Amino acid sequence: MLRNTDTRWGSVAQTFHWLIAALIVVQGAIGLTMVELGMTPTKVKVFALHKSIGLTVLALVLLRLAWRLIQRAPREVSMPPWQRAAARLSHFLLYVLILALPFSGWLFNSAANFPLEWFGIFHVPSLTRGLDPVLKAFALRAHVVLFWVLVAVVAIHVFAALWHHYRQRDDVLLRMLPARRKRNLFRRQGVSP
Amino acid sequence: MKTGLVFTVLVLLPLAVFARAWKVDAARSSLAFSGTYQGETFDGRFKHFDAKVNYDPADLAQAKFDVTVDIASVDTANTERDQALPGKDFFDTAQFPRAHFVTTRFRKAANGQVLADGTLSLRGVSKPVTLAVKFAPLGHGATLDVETTLKRLDFGIGGGDWADTSMIGNAVTVRGRLQLSKVP
Numbered sequence: 001m002l003r004n005t006d007t008r009w010g011s012v013a014q015t016f017h018w019l020i021a022a023l024i025v026v027q028g029a030i031g032l033t034m035v036e037l038g039m040t041p042t043k044v045k046v047f048a049l050h051k052s053i054g055l056t057v058l059a060l061v062l063l064r065l066a067w068r069l070i071q072r073a074p075r076e077v078s079m080p081p082w083q084r085a086a087a088r089l090s091h092f093l094l095y096v097l098i099l100a101l102p103f104s105g106w107l108f109n110s111a112a113n114f115p116l117e118w119f120g121i122f123h124v125p126s127l128t129r130g131l132d133p134v135l136k137a138f139a140l141r142a143h144v145v146l147f148w149v150l151v152a153v154v155a156i157h158v159f160a161a162l163w164h165h166y167r168q169r170d171d172v173l174l175r176m177l178p179a180r181r182k183r184n185l186f187r188r189q190g191v192s193p
Numbered sequence: 194m195k196t197g198l199v200f201t202v203l204v205l206l207p208l209a210v211f212a213r214a215w216k217v218d219a220a221r222s223s224l225a226f227s228g229t230y231q232g233e234t235f236d237g238r239f240k241h242f243d244a245k246v247n248y249d250p251a252d253l254a255q256a257k258f259d260v261t262v263d264i265a266s267v268d269t270a271n272t273e274r275d276q277a278l279p280g281k282d283f284f285d286t287a288q289f290p291r292a293h294f295v296t297t298r299f300r301k302a303a304n305g306q307v308l309a310d311g312t313l314s315l316r317g318v319s320k321p322v323t324l325a326v327k328f329a330p331l332g333h334g335a336t337l338d339v340e341t342t343l344k345r346l347d348f349g350i351g352g353g354d355w356a357d358t359s360m361i362g363n364a365v366t367v368r369g370r371l372q373l374s375k376v377p
Contacts, residue, residue: 039277041354048231113271115233123233131270 004071008175013071016064017176020098023057024154028147051109052119058102065095077170090156097150104143111136213249213256215335215373222371224262228345229362230274237269244371246337250307250328253299258309258324258339260369262292283350289316299326309339315348324369334374342366 003010009017030050037043076084109116110127118124128135164172225238241263248256265286267278279286296311307326312319327338344363345351351361 039280039282041357041360044231044360112273114273115231115235117232120232131272133272136272 004074006075007171008074008179010071011178012067013064014176014178016060016067020057020060020064023053023060024098024150027053027057028151031147047114048117048120051105051116054102054105055116055118055124057098058106061095061098061102065099068095074175077164077172079168087160090153090160093153094150094157097146097153101143101146101150104139104146108136108139108143111139213247213252214376215246215248215337216376217244217246218334218372218374222369224260224367224369226365226367228365231360235269235271235274237267239263240266240268242266244369246371246373248328248337248373253301253307256296256299256309258294258296258311260294262294264290264292264315282353282355285316292316294322296324297321313343313348316350318348320347334372337369337371337373339369339371340366 001008001010002012004013027050030046030053034043034046034050037046076087079087106116106124107127111132113126113128113131116124116126161173161176164170165174222244223238224242225236227234227236229235239262243261245257245259248258264284265279267275267284269275269278278284281287292313292315294311294313296309298310300308300310302308307328309324309326311322311324313322322341322343324339324341329336329338343365345361345365346356346358346363355361
């Protein structure tokens with residue numbers, strides 16, 4: 001099912017979720033590694049890769065938000081109001097962060113006057129008119145701070161998903177997984193559906 | 194007779210040279226270059242250089258350019274690149290702080306374009322280089338535009354790991370624009 005249903009996220013929403021999640025993990029690993037590299041062509045290539053993946057994430061997030069806005073989300077699982085509020089807040093924060101992170105990287109790249117090519121295929125325009133040292137410093141700081149905030153919110157998000165699945169035994173996690181996987185997960189736990 | 198000739202030469206030679214000597218207005222002159230990096234063009238300049246210009250379009254045989262460039266004054270509007278360029282992998286300004294260009298002869302191409310052949314010494318390598326020259330007199334001064342395209346690898350700029358021309362293009366276009374005024 002491509003579209004969301006009342007009880008499940010559709011395959012489009014799931015693909016966005018897991019693809020962006022995977023890319024962000026890759027981005028974090030590349031980002032933390034690349035800043036330690038010495039000034040070699042390898043470093044330049046790794047940075048270029050980080051930028052290309054980041055732009056991909058930005059585009060995917062915009063498409064995902066558009067899809068999210070034209071689609072109804074599955075009905076919320078019943079839970080205490082404070083949990084519902086926390087879930088809504090963390091989901092909102094996640095959307096903001098995964099949008100702001102690549103954007104701040106793009107801004108930093110622009111203000112530092114670095115080239116920007118999407119996988120060497122096409123040129124992506126600068127957001128500034130060349131070098132801007134003040135904006136550059138701000139954007140770099142924002143990029144780093146936003147990353148660590150994202151790490152914290154993702155940790156909460158993952159913890160909450162696992163807690164719902166293993167403690168609450170509700171279908172919060174399952175409805176973001178392909179239907180086929182549902183049976184496997186139950187089998188692994190020794191729970192009959 | 195011989196004394197007369199020597200006298201004539203001594204009096205006229207400096208006059209002839211001075212007639213073609215120009216003062217370069219450093220504040221309004223520029224020495225710029227364009228290269229490519231990761232598939233995109235970038236522009237840079239050398240903030241400090243010293244140019245001695247003797248030029249009279251009607252007497253190219255006596256023309257001479259002698260330019261010394263302070264390589265460490267390179268500026269490409271990118272902090273990281275400007276930190277890397279003076280390093281050993283690129284200009285190696287610790288060993289080669291200056292580049293020098295001096296003309297050997299001027300000639301006219303078939304289309305009338307004035308060309309200045311000379312020798313460029315850059316990063317310990319001396320190579321023949323030809324500048325396209327455009328001279329535009331204006332009032333008491335003149336604008337002198339010169340342009341050439343160099344190959345960075347000819348001079349060992351960005352050798353070794355940086356020799357990959359798909360990342361840093363080999364061709365670098367150099368453009369000089371000098372505002373000249375007559376020597377009083």
